[in-house]
Amino acid sequence: MLIELVPGTPAGVAEEVAARAAAHEDVTAWPVRLAGRVFVVVSGDESLARVPGSPAVLARRPTPDGHWLVRRDSGVAPREVTIGGPPRPAPRAVTGGPGAAPDAPGAVTGVVVGGPRLWWAAGPCALESAEDAAETALAVRARGAHALRAGLFKTRSSPYHFSGKGGRGLETLAEVRRTAAIPVITEVCDPRDVPAVAEVADCLQVDGRHLDNRPLLAELGAQPRPVLLMRAPGASLDDWLRAAEFVLARGNRDVVLCAGAAGTPPEPGFGAIPALRERTDLPVVFDPSHSTRSAALVAPAALAAAAYGADGLLIESCLKPERMYRPGDAAHMFPPESLADLVTACERVRDSVRSLAVPR
Incomplete structure (x- = not known):
């Protein structure tokens, strides 16, 4: 209540x-x-x-259904969320991190998700080699990316897969952010890690497997950082919105919903985009990489998401996928040199669909 x-x-x-x-x-x-x-x-x-x-x-x-703040008619959930902005003080454990003044070289500019422009982020599923991550960050930024995605804490389906660098990768992530002057998005799984990660990352990503991790969601609600909530394939829209409600109920309204695979077996869940539009004003982006598990299908999935009205895209991309620890991740990597063309095509599709929109 x-x-x-x-x-x-x-x-x-x-x-x-x-x-x-x-x-x-x-x-x-x-x-x-x-x-x-x-x-x-x-x-x-x-x-x-x-x-x-x-x-x-x-x-x-x-609140009989467990969510009221996120509803469209509440007037609380934002239509636009800004990811990035003036650099913040570096965490104690990080040296050479983002501590410059806003007008200093390397300052990071925030970009709105949910505005008239199609927001997009690209980068490797997991941050591995510091050198590769920095090169990829510069490459995607040069092609217009608004943020770099790079996971430090990975929720894997097998205990034998690379689970990320964890806290020891914070210094690398901070250096990549500063060098490339690009906002960074990274996952967090444990509420105890949230404060340290929030000092480096511009947006904290929650894997769909953690939509029921209430202590994590509550801790994210206490942080002044945008939160990106991914949908688990088996999660209903109510499950997803309740997870967002946990964040808002602790005081953080900067939540972005990320659609991807849905159903059993998992398939790209494009229908979630217009379905959410009916229920919440929160921005909705789409992950064409995890939803298809194939670099060859990223482009058609991204174009379909744009047609369905996605506010943005979260794309996996890496300059040297052959060097990735987990071959399965390499199979998702969309070539950085094709990113700008893909986004341009997506914007054209989105504009075309809007011009054909039929009043409800």
């Missing part, structure tokens, strides 16, 4: 309402400020929660 308070309610009053709502030991509550509005999130048995008769209380917002 959500208790909406009068706009501008002081923090002390919001805390008092939360404390009174959670008077029972089986109920917890906390205040959040989102989109200029003040809410008290009530978790637990709603029949035990107390809605105080305070003049600060504006409305009670029932």
Whole structure:
């Protein structure tokens, strides 16, 4: 349940309402400020929660399906999310990281996801060789990429596959970000790793296998960094939106949804894009690489996603895929030299479809 308070309610009053709502030991509550509005999130048995008769209380917002903040009619979920921006202080464990002033050489510019332009990111599935990652970052940036994707913590289907460099790769990722002057997107799996990764990455990616990792989602909600939530093939739209709600309910509304494979057996789930449009304003991007598992199918999948109205693309690309530790990852890598042509074609398709749109 959500208790909406009068706009501008002081923090002390919001805390008092939360404390009174959670008077029972089986109920917890906390205040959040989102989109200029003040809410008290009530978790637990709603029949035990107390809605105080305070003049600060504006409305009670029932949440029978587990998500209200992300809904289109809530007015809370953003249509646009900016990934990147002025460099932030480097983490303590990183030397030579992104610590320059915003107008210094190598400054990283943020780009909007969900705006009129087709946003896109490219890079290797996992950050492996520092040299290869830096070269790939420069290559994709030269072709117009708005961000670099490079995983440090990989959720693999086998314990014998490369699971990423983890925390020891943060320094490399920070250096790549600074050198290429490009925002970076990387995965995080453990809530204990979130603060350190958030000091380096411009966007924190959550694999679909972690949509039920509530401690991770709650920690991401406490960070001032955009979150990219990937859909698990077997997850329903409600599962996906509830995961986004966990992030918003902790105070972070900068969430981007990433569609990909869906169903059993998994196939590209293009239909999720218009289906989400009916239910939320959150930006929706598409991953044509993981959804097809084939570099040869990336282009047709990306074009189809553009036709369905995706706000952006998350593409796997690497200059030297033959050097990747896991051959399966190399099979997904779209050639960097063809990225600009692919994105141009996707923008044309998206514009053509929009011109033919039939009013609902």
